[in-house]
Amino acid sequence: xxxxxxxxxxxxxxxxxxxxxxxxxxxWEMLQAPLFSSMSEVSHFAGxxxxxxxxxxxxxxxxxxxxxxxxxxRSRSWFIRPGRRALVVFFxxxxxxxxxxxxxxxxxxxxxxYDGVMPVLPVIGTGLTPILQWIFVPMLVLWYMRRxxxxxxxxxxx
Numbered sequence: 001x002x003x004x005x006x007x008x009x010x011x012x013x014x015x016x017x018x019x020x021x022x023x024x025x026x027x028w029e030m031l032q033a034p035l036f037s038s039m040s041e042v043s044h045f046a047g048x049x050x051x052x053x054x055x056x057x058x059x060x061x062x063x064x065x066x067x068x069x070x071x072x073x074r075s076r077s078w079f080i081r082p083g084r085r086a087l088v089v090f091f092x093x094x095x096x097x098x099x100x101x102x103x104x105x106x107x108x109x110x111x112x113x114y115d116g117v118m119p120v121l122p123v124i125g126t127g128l129t130p131i132l133q134w135i136f137v138p139m140l141v142l143w144y145m146r147r148x149x150x151x152x153x154x155x156x157x158x
Contacts, residue, residue: 013076016145017066018059024137025058026051032129035118057101062138065093079142090142094134102126 029051033039039047070076073086082090103126105111114120119128 020141021062026055028133029054037113037115061097065090068093098134099126
């Protein structure tokens with residue numbers, strides 16, 4: 001089915017960001033689950049629930065990074081023709097929040113712990129897969145979002 005040439009997406013970009021991010025982050029959480037020590041001790045459905053909660057946190061990070069990048073890029077459509085500053089801010093915010101939350105929850109609160117097979121970055125002690133998650137999943141999400149049709153003229157100020 002081909003859409004008419006006058007078709008314009010009616011959804012705000014945040015909806016696409018959250019839907020695409022959910023798919024990518026939930027899949028990543030499920031795949032990296034064996035790298036966390038407590039995951040081998042829980043039932044299958046408890047593991048899915050834990051990964052779902054982690055994915056919701058990932059969505060909060062993605063939305064925060066998106067809005068801050070929108071502020072820097074002066075548009076909620078910044079990702080269509082992203083400037084270097086908006087891209088750097090988007091990924092920097094995501095990485096900093098990820099590193100900070102991983103540190104807080106592994107080193108301070110003990111909400112989760114890495115298994116011995118998790119590669120850990122020296123000095124900061126953050127697991128490598130959460131860092132890679134924030135690089136690869138958002139990169140794919142932004143790549144796909146750039147290919148969607150948006151009405152750039154609508155009120156897109158952050």
